[in-house]
Amino acid sequence: MVTGTTAVPGPGGTDEPPLTVDQLAARAGVTVRTIRFYGTRGLLPPPVIGPRRVGHYGPAHLSRLALIEELQRQGMTLAAVERYLEQLPPDIGAQDLAIHRALVASWVPDSAEVVAREELERRLGRALGDDDIDRLDAMGAVGRGPEPGTYRVDPGLLRLAAQLLDVPIAYETILAARTVLLEHTRSVAHELTRLFRDEVWQPYRDREVKGAEAAEEAQAAGPGPAGAGRGGQDGRAEAMRTLSAPIRPLVVQALVTAFQRSLKEELRAAFGPEAAGSAGTATGDSGP
Structure with missing residues (x-):
């Protein structure tokens, strides 16, 4: 639950203009009613109230909505989503939320969606040139779709990759x-x-x-419950899902934490302590 924080438009140093609730709903692909419901549950921080009492939302709201969507795609209940969000730092920004979503989405098999270019641009809130599409493709966020003018989109990576479009990184480097x-x-x-x-x-x-084996021996010795000891392929698959389900969130969080700490150490060694100062924000890591 988000408490004690007031979101501001364009957190994390972004230059994106603030969004109204209708614009946020259109960008996120949800209804205005859903946004307001999430706000009452504490899943979204409150908007900044501007002139004429209009609420302004920023990129962190958009990224948080995307993370909520991905967690629900995993089968989490709203209560479980609340518990997950409560573990995040209260001042987490849009980029770190996008990292969380990308990692959570990695557990969803074949989560790609096929969309037209117009829909892709609408989701990102910007026009895309052919070079932009190529760079998104190189980052694994977008691929050519089955029909001309369509694209396979990885929802977990899309917004995170789009943030790099304005960064001067060569296609070959990506x-x-x-x-x-x-x-x-x-x-x-x-x-x-x-x-x-x-x-x-x-x-x-x-x-x-x-x-x-014990059930078969007991059944041979006398009447027992029909079908005892029978699992079958479906039963084994369900057992594997049951065993692995609680491990997945832990692995995701462990990967984020380990990478943030390693990145912080590498930045400190290469560029000095100041460069490593923001490397632990996605997990709230403040270790040495």
């Missing part, structure tokens, strides 16, 4: 950075999957097999 990220994240995913398989899933399966 591709090189993406290669580094993919190589290292695949390595992390491989090792974490191995740990889950060997230390969590296999012991669970061993206990399941022993339980099934």
Whole structure:
């Protein structure tokens, strides 16, 4: 729940103009009623009240709405979303919220949407040139769609990647950075999957097999419940989902925290303490 903070238009040093509630709803793809409901639940910070008592919203509101949407896509209830947001720093900005959303979205299989260019520009609130599309493609946020003029969009990465369009980073540099990220994240995913398989899933399966054998012995000795010990492929898949579900948010948060701390250390070593000062904002990390 957001408490004790007042959002301001364009936090985090952005130059985006403030949005009215109708504009925010259009950009986020939700209804005005939903925005106001989230506000009453404390999921969104209050707007800044401007002239004529008009509420002004900023990029942090937009990023928070996107994160709420992604958490609900994961199957979280509104109460669970509230608990998740309560763990975030109260002054978290739009960019750090976008990082959280991108990581949460990574657990959703095939979450890409197909949209027309006009819809893509509407979501970002800006016109896009062909060079912009190429750079978004290099960042993995946008790809060519099945029909001319359509694009496959990764909702979790889109707004985060769009923030880099005005940063003077060469297309080739973006591709090189993406290669580094993919190589290292695949390595992390491989090792974490191995740990889950060997230390969590296999012991669970061993206990399941022993339980099934005991049930068969009991059934052979006398009448027992029909179907005892039968799991099947569907049962194993459901068991794996049940076992892995509580691990996913922890892994996401651990990845964010570990990366922020490593980035802070590298920035300090390369450019001095001042450059590392803002590297821990996404997780509230204030460690050395």
